[in-house]
Amino acid sequence: MKIAFIGDIVGRPGRKIIKENLGRLKSIHNIDFVIANGENASHGFGLTIKNASELFNTGIDLITGGNHSWDKKKDMIVLLETKAVIRPDNYPPEVPGTGVKIVEINGVKLAVINLMGLYTMPQVLNPFTHVLNLVEKLENENIKHIFIDFHAEVTAEKRILMQLLKGRVSAICGTHTHVGTDDQEITDGTYYVTDVGMTGCRDNVIGMESDIPIKKALTGLGGHFNVPNTCKSVMQIVMINIDENGKSFDGQKIKLYDNKNEVLSQAIIN
Numbered sequence: 001m002k003i004a005f006i007g008d009i010v011g012r013p014g015r016k017i018i019k020e021n022l023g024r025l026k027s028i029h030n031i032d033f034v035i036a037n038g039e040n041a042s043h044g045f046g047l048t049i050k051n052a053s054e055l056f057n058t059g060i061d062l063i064t065g066g067n068h069s070w071d072k073k074k075d076m077i078v079l080l081e082t083k084a085v086i087r088p089d090n091y092p093p094e095v096p097g098t099g100v101k102i103v104e105i106n107g108v109k110l111a112v113i114n115l116m117g118l119y120t121m122p123q124v125l126n127p128f129t130h131v132l133n134l135v136e137k138l139e140n141e142n143i144k145h146i147f148i149d150f151h152a153e154v155t156a157e158k159r160i161l162m163q164l165l166k167g168r169v170s171a172i173c174g175t176h177t178h179v180g181t182d183d184q185e186i187t188d189g190t191y192y193v194t195d196v197g198m199t200g201c202r203d204n205v206i207g208m209e210s211d212i213p214i215k216k217a218l219t220g221l222g223g224h225f226n227v228p229n230t231c232k233s234v235m236q237i238v239m240i241n242i243d244e245n246g247k248s249f250d251g252q253k254i255k256l257y258d259n260k261n262e263v264l265s266q267a268i269i270n
């Protein structure tokens, strides 16, 4: 089974570069299933029904979220109920939707889990104890293919999750910081990267126009962050090959620039 994961899609430039490239990448690399983090896909904040269907039409199969999942709350509730859209599973149980989706790919079950970290994030349940229970439940159901999008600010939280779950899940991909890290590894059959990095504008402040963040940094006064309409953009996608026992054996990342330059990097296998 070959799955792909696209990091935080930020606004229209992010949606555009995916529309232009995902179909081609899927066929060149024989990708069976595409997951993407879409919490910033609608002008940087949340996900609308319209933009979700635009993303599904590009070939994305399932959309995960994070701390911005509720920025377009009305639309999100509809999406969670009707589409392949999930939000972090460690929100308290009374919150709508789910953070786990089990899909079937060529007769094999894949569980996709969305989790959120603690530091600088909204109040959620402990992601570590939560995911241990969850993985145990999936193992009892004999589900061996498990993918986790861990949406967290702090590198150490992501490393902790890897150390906690290596050998028990197929992949752990970090999201949220918007900056891709170069530490892809496969250890005991678990693919890991601290952060996939965003898909969107790359010539400003993590996908947003620079003026307001700069003003905020200099004066402490905030304002509404905007996604530019035109910019230099980047698409960041990881591709993971998983064997029949749920063990990853090959991992690659493509960083694709709007000038058509493509950087491919390979996960080290431990």
Ligand SMILES: [Fe+2]
Pocket (backbone or CB within 6 Å): 039, 066, 067, 068, 151, 176
């Ligand atoms: Fe986020």
